[in-house]
Amino acid sequence: MPVISVPQDFNEEELYVDLRSIVGHPLFLKCEGFNFAGSIKLKAATEMITAAERDGALTPGSILVESSSGNLGVALSMIAASKGYQFLCVTDSRCNLSTRRLMEALGSHVHIITEPDTNGGFLGARIDHVRTLCASDNRYIWLNQYANPGNWKAHYHTTAPAIAAAFPQLDVLFIGAGTTGTLMGCARYFWERHRPVRIIAVDSVGSVTFGGTPRRRMIPGLGTSLRPPLLDESYVDDVIHVEEADTIRTCHRLARNGFLFGGSTGTVVSGATDWLAQHDTRALTAVAIAPDLGERYLDTIYQTNWLQDLYGENVLNSNKLTAGSQPV
Structure with a gap:
């Protein structure tokens, strides 16, 4: 029986869903949402805070600040609350209302950026705001998930070894690309062990991570309007770009089979x-x-009015919502 004293000590690492009957192809889905932060970002948050404490950058009087579309902000809010730090999350108008309320419930402050950057996204504007805060008060400590090696090291030490142990004969691994921390950590792990695993990055249409043309993106999590400094494409075998409408349809398809996942998961599965x-x-x-x-x-991808306002009345009228084809 697990007994913990701080929330970051619990994370379910070994849960997989066999999606063959839903998507019609052999695919196991590693579920990273079963922890008190509700997402895989707990791993990166824990690694980066631990490193900052070890290096002496983070002290009792510090104020943590980070740019996040939501999930990392929740993870940092949770750890900050458990350790007694102040935390300020800089997010944007695409961040889900429930996510913002959750961060505030954990005692964090939230700044919402409403004007996009020159690429039409919000990441550059969020980072500019963080830099302005840091310049105004030396108590602010920016972990910088976009360039912090702790981001990818977290997955090098946890996510990738767990997958390797569960699937010794793994052939292909699909990983969503946001900051690319998960992608780089897993890719480096398998590459250094000479495992013949194909690493497939999944990105959103409109993201510039892999050199795409910037476009409006309304679903937070994956994709960027600035190329992530952590990214090294030499570790990536293939890149797939997914339209947001397909992300939504995949989320609803999974939900109609009893599995309620977030937008990033819908993108990866699609x-x-x-x-x-x-x-x-x-x-x-x-x-x-x-x-x-x-x-x-x-309130967003599972809310009819939100969907129809952004993607049209027929966004859910697709054969991608039907049951999967016969397993192969």
Whole structure:
């Protein structure tokens, strides 16, 4: 029986969902949302805070500050509350209302950026705001998830080894690309061990992470309007870009089978399904990483008016909502 004294001490690492009957292809989904922060970002938050404490950058009088579209902000809020730090999250208008309220319930402050940067996204504007705060008061400590090596090291030491242990014959791994911390940590782990695992990055259409043309993106989590400093494309075998409408349809398809996942998971599963449909999967072992669950998206991707206002009345009228084809 697990007994913990601080919330970050619990994280379910070994839960997978077999999606074959839903997507029609062999695909195991690693569920990273079963912890008190509700997402995979707990790992990066823990690693970065621990490193900052060890290096002496973070002291009892410090104020943590970070730019986040939501999930890392919640994870940092939770750890800050348990350790007695102040935390200020700089997010933007796409952040789910429930996520903002959760951070505030944990005692954090939230600054919302409403004007996009020159690429039409919010990341550059959020980072500018963080830099202004840090310049105004030396108590602010910016962990900088976009360049902090602790971001990818967290997954190098936890997520990747767990997958390798569960699937010794793994052939392909699908990973969503946001800050690219999860992507780089897992990719480095398998590359350094000479494991013949194909690493497939899944990104959102409109993201510039892999050189795409910037476009409006309304679902937080994956994709960026600035290329992440952590990214090293030499570790990536293939990149898939997913339209937000396909993300939404995949989320609803999973929900109609009893699995309520978040937008990042919908993007990863959609991309993985398309990739598998184009390849011979008869002897393939494939895993995708699900960063979070779906409760925080009830007012957005699971809310009819929000969907229709942004994507049109027919966004859910698609064969991608039907049951998967016969397993191969």
